[in-house]
Amino acid sequence: MTVAHPIPRAWISAANTGAQNYDEFADDAEITAIIAANPASSLAIEMPHLAPGSLGQTFTEALPDAAARLAAQQERGDYTSAEQVAVLYRITAPGEQPAVGLWTMVDTDQISTSADEPGLVIRNEDVFLAKVRERVALAGTVNTLLSPVLLLQTGRGDELHETLLAATEAAGEPDATDSDQSGRTHHVWVLPAGKQQDELLALAGGGELVVADGNHRSLAAQSGGLSRFLAVVTTPASIAIQPYNRLISELPAPPGELVERLTAAGATVTDLPRPPRIPAKGTIELYVDGHTYAVQLPADPNVPDVENLDHARVERVLLGQVLGLDPGDKRVSYVGGDYSADWLRSEVDEARSELAVLIAPVTVDDFVTVNLQRQKLPRKSTWFTPKARGGLVLSQLS
Template sequence: MTVVHPISRAWITTGETGAQNYDEFADDAEITTIIEANPRSALAVEMPHRAPDSLGRSFLDCLPAAARRLGEARADGSYTPAEQVAVLYRITEPASDAAAYGLFVMVDTDQISTSADEPGLVIRNEDVFIAKVRERVALAEAVGHLLSPVLLLQTGRGDELHAALAAAVDAAGAPAATDLDQAGRTHAIWPVGPGELQQRLCALAGGGELVVADGNHRSLAAQTGGLSRFLAVVTTPASVAIQPYNRLVSELTLSPDETLAGLRDAGATVTALDGAPTVPASGGEVRLYLAGRGYQVTLPAAGGDRVDNLDHALVERVLLRGVLGLDPGDKRITYVGGDYPASWLTGEVDAGRAELAVLIAPVTVDDFVAVNLARQKLPRKSTWFTPKARGGLVLAEIG
């Protein structure tokens, strides 16, 4: 028996509703700009308080507007309904034959495991910000649909699933809809109704442990909200890569000199760089940019296990908590994914919109797999998987 199931009542985009997921932005103003340019974007539903006509109002106060927008989108033909479907998904890179594959499905919530002593085939691997989880629960209750999928990595039968999805797409003909993302990638979908192909693909998708690659908050929201299943895209190891996940601090609690001195006092090695810093190619050091200067920093190792000594964990423990006295959930910290280059982060500091940029090497696949197999948790916002599943392409009606 598989933990992966077709979507009982799906709404498939007919075009123009696709969007980056709500948590992919370093600047909330970008969300407003996208909604203003395309009111049909799913972001208008997922982030209703960022819509141009709602600025200044709280997320909860804007939930009725979110429900209204989704109802209008269903009524005006922006989505078409489908029953008992899985949905083939292909992402192609611009000017390249490279393709990523996935399958939109529903996954059993009771299979989520967050520790070694908790059974389940779905492994959630990062700490979360509970305020964001509460927002996702409230949104689902208000609109009665799930708009953004959790991205799950199939670790047991990944190669088989990849080959089966590629073959199914090749035989499927023209896609039901396509969407172009901000990086020029083309996202295409094909609904698959009941039958042998759907059964085989769902069995392969659920044929081994599933690791949450993106959507830790969404998966916990499904648990917190009492949903028996959550919307997911099951993808394959051959379809994804891990990019850097950096940090911006808008306001330092110490002067730049005091910050650097605090790091040295904590046992870190701090070396000035010539020019602006880049993202480190591998772990073991981080790079900072503040007051117009770049620095290479080797943080003191922790006495714990592999997770405790990951660069993201050391940044959180030594720099953010220890030196600056900031909780990781402090609003002065912005978590910036790999879609934003180092030059963008240093530019935010130079422009005065931030005071510190922290550049961290990507978590390696080996570390990611080892942490998950041990049922340990990564620090918050440690892994930026690409390409990401697009929100607003396939919706799951709940309730």
């Protein structure tokens, strides 16, 4: 049995439509600038209220603009259609091993979020419900899924990796090629119905799949009543986990009180005479008012191990107890590994934020352990690279 299936009607990029996924940005202004430079970017549809022609509207108000943009792009040939296909995917960069994957549709009823919930697709991270509602509304308006859920094949990952490498090497000229902001090149090949497609779908959907990126999109598929969702199934050999940091735009108390509040909450705070950098596991680094602090946040012995991971302690102790902020507060920005420690420091030095929080990446061992236990990681705690590109392969909903 496989939970991976062909895409009934796919739209394949034929122009410069590829883009970072809508949730990979630290600042909305970056999205507007990308769309202004490239109106064909799928971000103009994914985040319609941030397109230059729709600024000032809410997300909901701008949804008709999203539908009109997609229809216009399909009509002028920015995408070409194909039926009952899977799509081979390869990402390359100098000095990196190729990452490979398969674009496919995966059964929504296979999503499992707890040990007593059966299913081969394990969603492992808490989400922001407002973002989920936006994805449901967008899919309902444009009748199309524009960016995939990235799924990690854990059961047959090695076999899938070797088979995909061989398939992409033998595939010839790609059907679409795109370059991303980090210098990686993305190639896709349409794979029609036949023996090779059947074999790859069986491998892709033949073991437990962990949501590596796209927790909101997978829940949106459930909430929107979709029987299947668009996914890229990739392999452990294709990915790495990078840091996922935070910026606080406005502190609820003067910066000078932060150390005192941390100490009162049971944290150990050390003033460091250097710029901030990504710390080792078990310590976070804070940059505020020109100072760097190494902070060990207290653990809670009465909670499961996952709730004492660094990102969970940041959410519970730093945001909740010390700053009195909910994780979904608009003053909290989640900044992925594409942004360096120097960039985070500059955001504070240039007064666009008041506090930078630097956190060690979740280890692969911790990630696997949490998933096998069917527990949830804190929101925005795993930044997998390389990311699957949005706008390369779309799935039209029936």
